[in-house]
Amino acid sequence: REVVHIVLNETVFHPQGGGQPSDKGTIGGIQVDKVTLDRSTGVVTHTGIKVDDSSSLPSPGDMIGLKVDACLRRKLSECHTAGHVVDAAMAKCGLCLPPTKGYHFLDGPYVEYRGTIVSSERADVLEKLSRTFTILLEENIPTKIEMMSKIEADRTCNRLAQNFDFSDHPEETVRIVTVANFPCPCGGTHVRSTGELKESRWGIKGIKCKRGVVRIKYDQL
Ligand SMILES: [Zn+2]
Structure with missing residues (x-):
């Protein structure tokens, strides 16, 4: 064809x-x-x-x-939004590691951060992270999408370990998406509130640490 x-x-x-x-x-x-x-x-x-x-x-x-394809869009939006919730859960657990990569594809999604978690603590961290993720879904927090000036975006997003560089952003304003009360610049598609992810049973699946990279795997459980 x-x-x-x-x-x-x-x-x-x-x-x-x-x-x-x-x-x-x-x-x-x-x-x-x-x-x-x-x-x-x-x-x-x-x-x-x-x-x-x-x-x-x-x-x-x-x-x-x-x-x-509305059905696929819905699934991709859920998967992508769940990645934001991982960020929020990490911060809430005090794991303020700089984010490096998000893979929000349906065949094994994950989010990566620079840093490491010592192996003796990994099981505890996974347990705490999973619990925090679930609580954020239960709180049914609405997703917020705002256009901000670069200065405002910098002030809003660059707290904790986040360090987004808005200086080379091609437009005057930046699209800031806040999921589970955690803001970051994003052009993706999202569900309206974290509660929608609870219905479709999203959760944390595992932690892998390798060469200074922490990978948090998440999926529909
Ligand atoms: Zn997003």
């Missing part, structure tokens, strides 16, 4: 980025499997295949309907 790349003047598809996979769905007769954002140009490219080989491709200037 013919692979098609589509660029539109605007889109409802979330491109892959910030550790979150892209949406899937359809654009006209094209099945979209991957959506990428070129950060240097801001161009979003939808890549997919023609469902029906006989259908014609859209031309520049055509109006076209976009359909995002």
Whole structure:
């Protein structure tokens, strides 16, 4: 089947980025499997295949309907939001390690931090972290999304171990997302409150420490 790349003047598809996979769905007769954002140009490219080989491709200037796979979007939003809750739980447990990576894909999501937890304490930390994560879901804390100036964003986010650099941010304002009362800059998709993650049974799965990196694995339990 013919692979098609589509660029539109605007889109409802979330491109892959910030550790979150892209949406899937359809654009006209094209099945979209991957959506990428070129950060240097801001161009979003939808890549997919023609469902029906006989259908014609859209031309520049055509109006076209976009359909995002809502079920997948929901799952990805949950997975990504749960990653934020891991950050919040870490801070609440006094584990103020600088975050280095988030992997919010459905095949074994995790969040990584710089640092280590000595092996003799790992079981206790895991227990405490899991309990804290669960409490944050039970508190059903609403997600807050705000646009802030870089100064305000710096003041809001760079407490504890966080050290986000907003100096090279291309726009005047920064999108700050607060999940479980823990703010950070984010362009991802989120559920409305932490309680929604309780219903779908998200939780902490394990801790792995290797070469100065702490990996907290989480998933639907
Ligand atoms: Zn986010």
